[in-house]
Amino acid sequence: MEMPSFALRGIIARPLSFTEMNLLFDLEIRNPNGFDLTFRSIECTFYLKNEEIGHGRLEREFSIPSASTTRAQVPVVVRLRNWSGSLQAILTQENLPYKIEGKADVRTVLGSRSFPFFNEGSINLKN
DSSP: OOOOEEEEEEEEEEEOSSSEEEEEEEEEEEEOSSSOEEEEEEEEEEEETTEEEEEEEEOOOEEEOTTEEEEEEEEEEEEGGGOHHHHHHHHHOSEEEEEEEEEEEEEETTEEEEEEEEEEEEEETTO
């Protein structure tokens, strides 16, 4: 089994209060295999500009057909005082460096498996 790849494609911010915000990290997940993958859960930590933003967990089961991609949104509740520098970068910076690291639980025709993943790159949030 080839490991799926993960890339950050967007961030949706929704204020919860004056001190907390709900962020939805929009992930593009690519299945390079010749068979379908069913994701049972995804846990990950997100970093913007090398600053840890928070941990997210998606426990909704979804499938990715063979040799295709899909999008999934991972929710993260963050305290605003913990990342004021990254908030400013989200609002003003065009190419924002990010890093994602985590673990996914996947079921395939070959059985179930848990695997770690990592990706880093930059995202343009002004589009």
